Amino acid sequence: MENSTVTKTNETFLPLFSGFYGTNWEFRFDNIEENIRESRHEKGLYSDFNMDDLKIDYENYESDIVKNFAEALQDILCQHNFVYKIEVQKIVHPKTYNFSNDSVNVSIEYNAEALKDFIYSRHENFCAYLKARYTSRDGFFSHHSNDFESWETETNHFSDFSKNGHYLGAILEFVCHELEIEELDFYESVMENIYFDNYAENMDEIILQSDNSLFEFLTKNGIAQDFADYIESSFNNGLLASLSLSEKVLSVIREFEAFQAEA
Numbered sequence: 553m554e555n556s557t558v559t560k561t562n563e564t565f566l567p568l569f570s571g572f573y574g575t576n577w578e579f580r581f582d583n584i585e586e587n588i589r590e591s592r593h594e595k596g597l598y599s600d601f602n603m604d605d606l607k608i609d610y611e612n613y614e615s616d617i618v619k620n621f622a623e624a625l626q627d628i629l630c631q632h633n634f635v636y637k638i639e640v641q642k643i644v645h646p647k648t649y650n651f652s653n654d655s656v657n658v659s660i661e662y663n664a665e666a667l668k669d670f671i672y673s674r675h676e677n678f679c680a681y682l683k684a685r686y687t688s689r690d691g692f693f694s695h696h697s698n699d700f701e702s703w704e705t706e707t708n709h710f711s712d713f714s715k716n717g718h719y720l721g722a723i724l725e726f727v728c729h730e731l732e733i734e735e736l737d738f739y740e741s742v743m744e745n746i747y748f749d750n751y752a753e754n755m756d757e758i759i760l761q762s763d764n765s766l767f768e769f770l771t772k773n774g775i776a777q778d779f780a781d782y783i784e785s786s787f788n789n790g791l792l793a794s795l796s797l798s799e800k801v802l803s804v805i806r807e808f809e810a811f812q813a814e815a
Contacts, residue, residue: 564721571653596772599763624738637661
């Protein structure tokens with residue numbers, strides 16, 4: 553008879569994920585701003601625009617990031633025969649970010665025997681891990697014991713995490729530490745198909761924003777910036793009649809004057 557692997561499933565936190573706020577997973581505006589500026593210039597729009605007007609779909613962005621992260625972590629832990637499936641349940645945001653960051657509730661199907669054997673085979677290292685991570689100190693109060701025997705008892709010799717799911721996530725983080733698996737190892741695979749522009753809900757609206765000046769009426773109709781600036785200056789100083797202008801330019805000026813009259 554073939555031996556079958558004993559798998560169990562428990563809820564815990566997503567191991568290694570450090571959250572969004574102030575981390576490499578935080579939404580980035582720099583590329584979006586540059587893309588908007590380039591698109592505006594292509595349309596002859598050179599006035600300032602307000603990035604505060606941009607609406608971002610943070611919910612879908614964060615969902616895509618944690619989904620990709622969970623899949624990447626699942627793949628590598630599966631290769632080591634520790635985990636078979638990580639299912640994302642919910643992203644949790646703290647009320648304040650003073651002492652904690654975002655976390656992710658997940659359900660993990662794992663190889664119970666493999667985890668148990670790993671912990672006992674690295675008993676000394678795990679004890680040191682518990683002391684380093686769960687010892688209270690100034691500015692930090694641990695909600696979990698830093699004692700090996702306590703963890704052993706609470707998890708029925710590291711085979712049952714139903715009493716406290718936190719233990720499963722913490723042990724998987726220890727496994728990652730021992731195997732030198734780090735959070736940023738997944739960066740490229742997580743971000744591979746993430747395009748920040750796709751989460752900007754009103755990017756086209758920002759691209760088309762205009763200050764409604766004569767200058768931008770001219771530039772968005774293909775008039776060179778220097779010449780548009782000269783025409784606007786002449787218009788503002790009452791010197792427009794002294795200029796010899798093409799019908800195209802005059803048509804734009806009439807359009808601008810009509811707009812001002814209606815405003």
